[in-house]
Structure formats: structure tokens, C-alpha cells
Amino acid sequence: MERQEEGLLSELEAFKKEEAELMAELERQRQLEEQLQKEEDDFWIKVAECQLDIEETEEERAATSAAIRYASAELTRLRKTNVLNEMFHISQDGPFGTINGFRMGRLPEQPVPWEEVNAAWGQACLLLDALVKKAKLPTAQSQYRLVPRGSHSTIKVGGKDFELYGCDGGLSSFWAASQFGSAMHAFLCFMQEVVSFLQRSAPLQLPFKIERDKVGGCSVKGSQFDQERWTKALKFLLMDLKYLIAVIESRDFAASRSSSTATS
Numbered sequence: 001m002e003r004q005e006e007g008l009l010s011e012l013e014a015f016k017k018e019e020a021e022l023m024a025e026l027e028r029q030r031q032l033e034e035q036l037q038k039e040e041d042d043f044w045i046k047v048a049e050c051q052l053d054i055e056e057t058e059e060e061r062a063a064t065s066a067a068i069r070y071a072s073a074e075l076t077r078l079r080k081t082n083v084l085n086e087m088f089h090i091s092q093d094g095p096f097g098t099i100n101g102f103r104m105g106r107l108p109e110q111p112v113p114w115e116e117v118n119a120a121w122g123q124a125c126l127l128l129d130a131l132v133k134k135a136k137l138p139t140a141q142s143q144y145r146l147v148p149r150g151s152h153s154t155i156k157v158g159g160k161d162f163e164l165y166g167c168d169g170g171l172s173s174f175w176a177a178s179q180f181g182s183a184m185h186a187f188l189c190f191m192q193e194v195v196s197f198l199q200r201s202a203p204l205q206l207p208f209k210i211e212r213d214k215v216g217g218c219s220v221k222g223s224q225f226d227q228e229r230w231t232k233a234l235k236f237l238l239m240d241l242k243y244l245i246a247v248i249e250s251r252d253f254a255a256s257r258s259s260s261t262a263t264s
Contacts, residue, residue, distance in 0.1 A: 084134065084249055088127045090242040095228075097235030099123045104238060105231030118151035118165035125153040125164055127241055128191065135248050137197050144190040157186045181221035185213040188220050188237065191244075198247065207243050208236035215240065 089100055096103040096112070102120035103112045126148040132139065139145065145156040153164045162183035192210045208216030218233035 084127070084130060084245045087130075088123065088241075088245065090238050090245075092235060095231055095235070097238035099127070099238055099241075104234040105227070107227050107231055114166045115151065121164050122148065122150040122153045124238065124241065125155070125187070127245075128187070128194070131241075131244055131248055132194060135194065135198060137194055142190070142193060144186055144193065146187075146190070155183050155186045155190070157182075162186055184220040188213060188215060191237070191240065194244065198244075202247075204247060206240045208240055210240070 091098050093103055095107060095110070096105050098104065099120050100123050102116050102123060104117060104120035104124070106112045106117060125146050129146040129148050132146070143158045147154045147156060147161070151165060154161045155164055156162075163179050164183040164187065166180050188210055189212075195204060195206060195210070198204050213219050213221045215233050216236035218229045218236065220230065220233045220237065
């Protein structure tokens with residue numbers, strides 16, 4: 001009887017041990033299931049995020065394509081035979097932007113003579129001055145005034161003259177003196193004033209955005225004497241001027257401005 005009781009107790013202990021092991025395994029499985037569920041949830045969240053990124057990327061691509069198509073259509077619509085476009089031929093020659101055949105910018109491997117660079121700036125100054133007059137920009141309240149004088153053009157900022165030309169002293173002397181850099185910065189700021197004025201009567205977005213001393217993300221004042229980025233900035237500046245010619249010479253745009261002026 002005692003042996004039978006001992007056997008039953010032993011068997012009961014074994015069952016308890018097995019039950020404890022099963023409970024432990026169940027708990028482990030439960031935790032594993034929770035972990036798997038969390039991983040699955042995380043997976044689907046990431047899938048959703050990836051899908052959203054893909055959709056956003058596709059939307060961005062679609063928006064970019066639409067913007068390019070719109071800009072092309074606008075340029076086609078705006079590009080009509082006009083005096084300024086005939087007088088100021090803006091193009092590019094390799095890494096350089098050109099205006100009436102004069103290259104604007106310099107590179108270590110292609111040191112364009114300063115006489116040519118200055119002539120290009122003289123043409124750009126004359127062009128912007130013509131655009132300002134053509135658009136009838138009210139300049140009385142502006143601190144900027146262009147003084148086109150060929151290769152020795154200047155720009156007045158608050159009555160102070162800044163030379164819009166360089167010399168054979170090299171880039172370092174100009175940037176140290178700050179004259180040339182300040183003149184180019186002022187020229188860009190005046191361009192932005194023209195754009196802001198035109199935007200009052202019709203939507204307008206430059207091919208290369210102007211922000212302070214930068215155009216298309218490159219500074220006209222140079223960065224650590226970075227001639228490559230400076231030259232690129234000047235090319236972008238000329239492309240923006242070319243766009244402004246098309247806009248201001250557009251008859252549709254002129255009509256829009258006249259209508260806006262009449263109703264204001």
C-alpha cells in the first residue's frame with residue numbers, strides 16, 4: 001500500500017514537473033507569438049511606408065515632368081520674335097554661359113581674359129537695364145541702379161558705386177576687396193526685385209531660383225575662390241535673364257500686366 005502510494009506520489013510529481021515544463025513552453029510560445037506578431041506588424045508598417053515613399057516618389061517624378069512640360073510649353077508660347085531677343089543672344093559654350101558671344105566666368109584650365117568677362121558683364125548690365133525699362137519697373141524706391149558702361153559698368157547700391165568688372169589682379173584680390181563680389185550680388189538682388197515685380201501680375205518661376213547671393217544653388221560671389229561654381233552661377237544667371245526676355249517681351253504677359261494695372 002505504501003509502495004503504491006509512493007508510486008502515485010512519484011507519478012504526481014512527474015506530472016507536476018511535466019505540467020510546469022508545458023506551462024513554461026506555453027509561456028515561451030506565447031512570448032514568441034507576441035514577438036512574431038510585433039515583427040509582422042512592424043513589417044506591414046514598413047511595407048506601407050515603402051509604398052507611401054514609392055507613391056510620393058512617383059508623384060514627385062510626375063510633378064517634375066509636369067513642371068518641365070509646363071516650362072517648355074511656356075517658353076514656346078513666350079518665345080516670339082522680339083527686339084531684346086535679337087539684340088542679346090544668350091547661349092552657352094561648354095561650361096560657360098555666353099551673351100553676344102562673350103563668355104562669362106573663368107576656370108583654371110580655361111582662364112577667359114578679363115576683357116571678355118567684363119564685356120559679358122557689360123552686356124548683361126545693359127540687358128537688365130533694358131528689361132527694367134521695358135517692364136516699367138518703378139525704380140524710385142529701389143536702392144539699386146544700373147550704370148551700363150560697356151566693360152566698365154557699375155551698379156549703385158544706396159548711392160554707392162560697385163564695379164561690375166574685374167582685372168588681371170586675379171580672383172583673390174577681387175574677393176578680398178569685395179568690390180566685384182558685392183557688385184555681382186547686388187546685380188542678382190536687383191534681378192530678384194524685377195522678378196518680384198513681375199510676379200504681382202502673372203505667375204513666374206525662374207529656371208534657376210535666386211536666393212540672396214546664390215542662383216541655382218551656386219554663389220555669384222564665389223565660395224573659397226571656387227571658380228567652377230562661380231562660373232556655373234553666372235551661366236545660371238544668364239539663363240534666367242534669357243527667360244525674363246521671353247516673359248517681358250510676351251504680348252500675352254504685357255496684356256496681363258495692362259489688365260492688372262487697370263483694375264488695381
